[in-house]
Each structure stands twice: as structure tokens, then as C-alpha cells.
Amino acid sequence: xxxxxxxxxxxxxxxxxxxxxxxxDLLSAAILFGxxxxxxxxxxxxxxxxxxxxxxxxxxxxxxxxxxxxxxxRTSRRTKD
Amino acid sequence: xxxxxxxxxxxANYWEFVILMMIGLYAIxxxxxxxxxxxxxNILQTAVILFFISIGAKQQATIxxxxxxxxxxxxxxxxxxxxxxxxHVLMLTAIVVAVATFGVSMALIIKIYxxxxxxxxxxxxxxxxxxxKQT
Amino acid sequence: MKAGALAVVVILGxxxxxxxxxxxxxxxxxxxxxxxxxxxxxxxxxxxxxVPNIVTAVLADYRGYDTMFETIVxxxxxxxxxxxxxxxQKTETETRxxxxxxxxxxLRIEKGGKFPKDSIDFERIDSEWVPYDLIVKTTCRLIVPFxxxxxxxxxxxxxxxxxxxxxxxxxxxxxxxxxxxxxxLRSAKRRLSEKTAAFxxxxxxxxYAGTGIVCMLLGANYLDYSALAPLMGVDPVxxxxxxxxxxxxxVGIAVMAVMVILYYNISSAGRQDEGx
Numbered sequence: 001x002x003x004x005x006x007x008x009x010x011x012x013x014x015x016x017x018x019x020x021x022x023x024x025d026l027l028s029a030a031i032l033f034g035x036x037x038x039x040x041x042x043x044x045x046x047x048x049x050x051x052x053x054x055x056x057x058x059x060x061x062x063x064x065x066x067x068x069x070x071x072x073x074r075t076s077r078r079t080k081d
Numbered sequence: 082x083x084x085x086x087x088x089x090x091x092x093a094n095y096w097e098f099v100i101l102m103m104i105g106l107y108a109i110x111x112x113x114x115x116x117x118x119x120x121x122x123n124i125l126q127t128a129v130i131l132f133f134i135s136i137g138a139k140q141q142a143t144i145x146x147x148x149x150x151x152x153x154x155x156x157x158x159x160x161x162x163x164x165x166x167x168x169h170v171l172m173l174t175a176i177v178v179a180v181a182t183f184g185v186s187m188a189l190i191i192k193i194y195x196x197x198x199x200x201x202x203x204x205x206x207x208x209x210x211x212x213x214k215q216t
Numbered sequence: 217m218k219a220g221a222l223a224v225v226v227i228l229g230x231x232x233x234x235x236x237x238x239x240x241x242x243x244x245x246x247x248x249x250x251x252x253x254x255x256x257x258x259x260x261x262x263x264x265x266x267v268p269n270i271v272t273a274v275l276a277d278y279r280g281y282d283t284m285f286e287t288i289v290x291x292x293x294x295x296x297x298x299x300x301x302x303x304x305q306k307t308e309t310e311t312r313x314x315x316x317x318x319x320x321x322x323l324r325i326e327k328g329g330k331f332p333k334d335s336i337d338f339e340r341i342d343s344e345w346v347p348y349d350l351i352v353k354t355t356c357r358l359i360v361p362f363x364x365x366x367x368x369x370x371x372x373x374x375x376x377x378x379x380x381x382x383x384x385x386x387x388x389x390x391x392x393x394x395x396x397x398x399x400x401l402r403s404a405k406r407r408l409s410e411k412t413a414a415f416x417x418x419x420x421x422x423x424y425a426g427t428g429i430v431c432m433l434l435g436a437n438y439l440d441y442s443a444l445a446p447l448m449g450v451d452p453v454x455x456x457x458x459x460x461x462x463x464x465x466x467v468g469i470a471v472m473a474v475m476v477i478l479y480y481n482i483s484s485a486g487r488q489d490e491g492x
Contacts (some may be wrong), residue, residue, distance in 0.1 A: 010097050017101055017124050021108040026116055033120055040127050048144050048164040049134045050378040051271045052172050056127075058386040059180045063475055064123070066393060070483035070492050071187040072116070075194040079114040080201055095236040103229040111221035139250060140243040146377070147261070147268040158262065160255035161245055166270040167254050173275060174286045177382060181293035184478040188300040191485050 006046060013039045026072045026079055034065035094135040101128035113202045115193065119186050126179045130172045137165035145169065265456040267375045275380070276460040280439040284424050287467050291421050294414075294474035301486030313345070314338045342400055342490040356398035363391040371468045375457065381467030388468065389475025401484060401491030410480055410488070413473040420470025424463050431459075 016039060020032040037060030045053035105128060108121025145166035147158060190200065197205050240247035257274055267273040275283055314323045317337055325331060332338040371384030396404035428439040436443035441459025442452035450458070483491045 007093070010093065014097075014100060014104070017104045020120055020124070021104065021112065021117055026114075029117065029120060033123070036124070037127070040131065043131065044134050047134050047138045048142070049137070049169050049172070050144050050146075051269075051380065051383075052130070052134060052169050052176065054378045054383050055173055055176050055386075056130075058383050058390070059176055060123075060127070062390050063180060063386060063393075063478075064183055066390075066397070067184060067187050067478060067482055068116075070479065071190055073483065073492055074191050074485045075116075075200055079117065081113050081117075092236055092239070092242065094242050095239055096233055099229055099232045099236065102232075103225045106228070107221055107225045110224070111218045135242060136247075136249050138243050139245050142245070144378075145258070145270040147270065149262070149268045149376075158259050160250075160258045163258045163270070165250045165254045166257060166274060168249070169271045170274045170279060173271070173382065174282055177286050177290055181290045184293050184474075184482070185296050185300070187482050188297045188478075191482065192300055195485070 006043070009039055009043050009046070013043065024079055024081075026077050027069065030065055030068040030072060033068065034061050037061040037064065095132070098128050098132040098135070101125075101131065104128075115190055115200045115202065119183065119190070122186075123179065123183060126175065130175055133168040133172050133175075137168035139164050264453065265460065266453050267457050267460060269375055269377065269380075271378075272374050272380045272460065272464070276463050277441065277456055280428070280463065283463070283467065284428070284439070287421055287424055287470050290474050291417055291470055294417060294477040297478050297481045298414075301481045302488075303486060313341050313343065315341050315345070340402070352398055356394055360391050360394060363394065364388060367391065367468075371464055372461070374464055375460065381464030382471055384464075385468035385471030386475060388472040389479075392472075392476050393479050396479065396483070396491055401480070401488070404491075405480065405488070408476060410477060413476045413480075415473075417470050417473030417477070420466045420468070420473065423466030424470075427459060427462055427466070 013036065016032055016036040020029050020036055023029050023032065037056060041053045041056040041061065044056065102125055105121045105123075105125030108124065109118050112118055112121065139161075142162050142164045145163050147163070193205070194200055197208050199205060199208075244250075257278070258270060261267065261270045261273045265273045265277055267277075311324060311326050312331060314325060314332060315321070315338065316323065317339055322341070323338075367384045367387035369384075370379040370387060371381055374380035374384070392404060392408050395407065427441075427444075430447075431440050431443045432438050434443040434447070441456040443455075444459055445452045445455035448455055448458060480488060480491075
């Protein structure tokens with residue numbers, strides 16, 4: 001597709017990845033990680049990998065985020081670095 | 082898509098993959114919180130999957146589902162007009178393995194928190210050394 | 217520590233970016249990856265298996281061994297989660313919270329006290345209890361059947377559109393997770409208990425491995441679906457298409473069971489009395 005869309009999504013993906021590992025609140029990290037999964041799914045769908053994008057949308061942005069939030073619920077939410 | 086590529090556009094996918102992989106690697110090495118390390122591991126995995134998918138892409142080719150009517154293919158199948166489907170197959174297995182290890186690592190994080198009361202690596206190591214000194 | 221890690225990462229990244237010189241340009245149809253093995257699969261899939269979705273055909277038929285072990289991997293992850301988190305703790309002597317419905321008074325019953333059993337006036341609540349939210353609960357109750365129907369559609373239509381066993385199984389599991397999140401964990405466990413989920417997971421793996429054994433008993437190689445042709449009364453090409461559907465169903469229900477088991481154990485930290 002248009003390479004301009006790809007470039008914009010590239011930049012967004014890098015910003016989300018850096019944000020997911022830098023925030024001090026684990027719940028925000030979980031949500032940013034879910035958004036990162038959604039953007040990667042979009043990128044793969046643009047490159048034509050529709051099966052892989054479907055799997056990543058259901059697994060990465062669905063199950064992984066829910067499991068992460070459940071694990072944070074049972075442990076602590078604050079982190080020191 | 083343009084057929085005359087200048088270098089940044091032709092290789093931007095590979096640079097993107099290297100940048101993402103390095104972000105994930107940095108999170109695994111340098112962060113002390115265990116949950117951040119697991120996030121870094123997942124970022125590394127999705128970056129590698131991005132690399133394989135961009136190997137399989139082709140210009141002016143369509144998705145790897147053959148056009149058909151009632152189970153009989155309508156046009157002659159040429160390999161040039163379909164995207165390479167083999168990396169997609171490998172990456173489906175990779176995503177399944179990634180989610181399996183993510184689930185088990187979440188269970189391990191809960192167990193570690195129940196045992197030590199914290200998720201930071203330096204505090205866990207202190208408690209381990211204290212436990213060893215007392216015995 | 218962080219400066220050292222940053223230096224290592226930057227140097228490694230620079231070396232790798234320098235090495236990407238040697239790659240073929242992106243999207244090149246003459247690249248080595250597109251010239252060697254994949255033209256065979258693109259051209260022969262329709263003739264061999266009558267399945268238009270090449271990815272599903274390669275995943276479940278040409279590389280069926282890998283998919284079988286992938287199913288076993290995700291089943292093992294569910295088992296590992298059970299082993300890690302379900303320990304023999306004293307689960308029955310925890311304090312429980314009950315709420316008297318007509319007046320709204322919350323009772324807290326310590327260990328050793330007598331629990332009001334199954335009466336209409338007392339309901340058991342979680343530690344983080346929210347009042348009855350009509351919109352969330354009604355919407356989730358209305359949506360869950362449609363999610364399950366869509367998941368069955370994704371499994372069955374994986375031959376002709378993106379989808380397949382794994383994606384449909386995850387969506388099926390997500391329907392039960394929606395129930396567990398909108399209501400509480402105990403009402404989801406009433407509908408699908410962990411024992412049933414473990415049994416269904418084992419059944420899914422058995423369906424996959426059992427199809428291979430049936431093919432072997434009929435005289436062909438392991439997981440060679442064209443041997444099922446006399447059993448179903450069709451020609452070998454259609455038998456391969458049906459064999460792919462059977463193993464996709466096996467993968468789907470195994471994955472659903474494992475997603476449910478993972479959520480039940482992680483969200484209650486093994487105790488399985490309260491959830492998210």
C-alpha cells in the first residue's frame with residue numbers, strides 16, 4: 001500500500017515500544033503494550049500477512065493484555081524503574 | 082507502489098526491525114522489574130516476526146488466498162502474483178509459542194511475588210542472600 | 217549498568233543496520249526467499265488439497281507435524297500453569313464476605329464461622345465488589361453468544377478466508393473470559409469449570425494425534441489425510457480438505473481450554489475463589 005502509511009505506523013510503533021518499557025506504572029505499561037500489539041497487527045496486515053495479523057489481533061491485543069492485567073492485579077502495580 | 086526505490090524506503094523495514102529488536106533487548110538486559118523484562122521479551126519476539134513477514138512481501142502481489150469460485154480456481158495460478166506464504170506459516174507457530182511462554186511467565190511472576198513480596202530484581206537478590214547468610 | 221547496556225545495544229544495532237546492506241530490497245519478486253520452495257506451494261495447493269487459503273493448507277497438511285507439536289506446546293503451558301499456581305494451601309479457612317441483599321449490609325465471616333449456604337438473601341461477594349451494573353452485565357450477556365458463533369465461523373471458514381483453528385479457539389476462550397470479567401469468577405466457573413476445561417483440552421490434542429493414528433492404521437503415513445478417503449466416501453483431494461478441518465477443530469478446542477485455564481489460575485493466583 002502507500003508507503004506513507006507504513007512510515008507513520010513505524011514511528012508510532014517505536015514510540016509505543018519505548019513508552020511501554022519506560023513508564024513507572026505497570027498498568028499503563030500493559031495498556032501501551034496492547035496498543036503496540038494492535039499497531040504491529042496493522043503493519044502486518046498492510047504487508048499482506050492477513051492470517052498472522054488476525055492471530056496477533058486476537059492473541060496479542062486480547063489475551064496477552066488480559067493476562068497481564070490479571071497478573072498485575074495479583075502483584076504490585078508500582079515499579080521503581 | 083513505486084518501483085524506483087531510494088535506499089531508505091527499500092531498507093526501512095529492516096532498520097525498523099533492528100531498532101525494535103534493540104529496544105526489546107535493552108529492556109531484557111537493563112530493567113530491574115521482572116514484568117518489564119517480560120514486556121521486552123515480547124517486543125523482541127514481535128520484531129523478529131516483523132522481519133520474517135517483510136521477507137515474504139512482494140510488490141504488486143496479493144494475499145495468499147487463491148481466487149476461486151465454488152472451489153475451482155478462476156484464473157491461472159502464477160507464483161509471481163501471490164505473496165510468499167511460507168514465512169506466515171512459521172510465524173503463526175511463533176506467535177502461539179510466544180503466548181504460551183507469556184502465560185507461564187505471568188504464573189511465575191505471581192509465584193515470585195508470593196514468595197518474596199517484590200518484583201524488583203535487586204530486592205529479590207538481597208532477600209536471597211539474607212536467607213543464605215542465616216542458614 | 218544501564219549505561220553499559222545502552223552502549224552494547226547501540227553498538228549491536230549499528231552493526232546490524234550496517235549488515236542490512238546485503239539484503240535484497242524489500243518486496244523484490246526475484247529475492248531468494250520467493251524463488252526456491254514457495255512457488256511449488258502456491259501452484260500446487262489447489263490441486264493437492266482443494267483449499268484456497270494457502271497458509272491453512274501448509275500449516276495443517278504439508279507441515280502438520282509442526283502444528284501438532286505446537287498444540288502440545290500450548291497444552292503444556294496450561295498444565296504448567298496449573299502445576300505452578302495450584303498448591304495445597306488451606307483454601308477453605310479464608311475469610312469470606314457475604315452481603316445481605318434486602319438491606320445491603322455486608323457480613324465478614326472469619327475462619328471457623330458458619331457460612332450461609334445457598335440462601336436467597338445472602339450473596340457472596342469479592343473483596344473488590346462493585347454494585348450491580350445493569351448496562352455492563354446485560355450487554356455482556358447479550359454479546360457472548362454472538363462471539364461464540366463468530367469463533368465457530370472462524371474455525372470452519374479457515375479454508376476460504378483468514379482464520380483457522382488457532383484464531384477461532386482464542387476467540388472462543390475470550391468469550392468465557394468476558395463472562396468472568398463482567399460477572400465474577402464463580403459464575404464463569406459454574407458455566408465452565410476447570411476440570412471440564414482440562415478434559416476438553418486433552419480431547420483437542422487427542423483429536424489431532426488420533427487423526428494421524430487413524431491415517432496410519434489405514435495404511436498411509438502418519439497424518440497423511442488422503443488415506444481417509446475410503447472412510448468418508450470422497451476422492452483423496454477432498455479427503456485432505458476434510459482432514460484439515462478435523463485437525464483445525466482439534467486445535468481450536470484445545471486452545472480454548474488452555475486460555476480458560478490460564479485465566480482462571482492467573483487472575484485468582486491459584487485459589488480460584490475471586491477473580492479480577
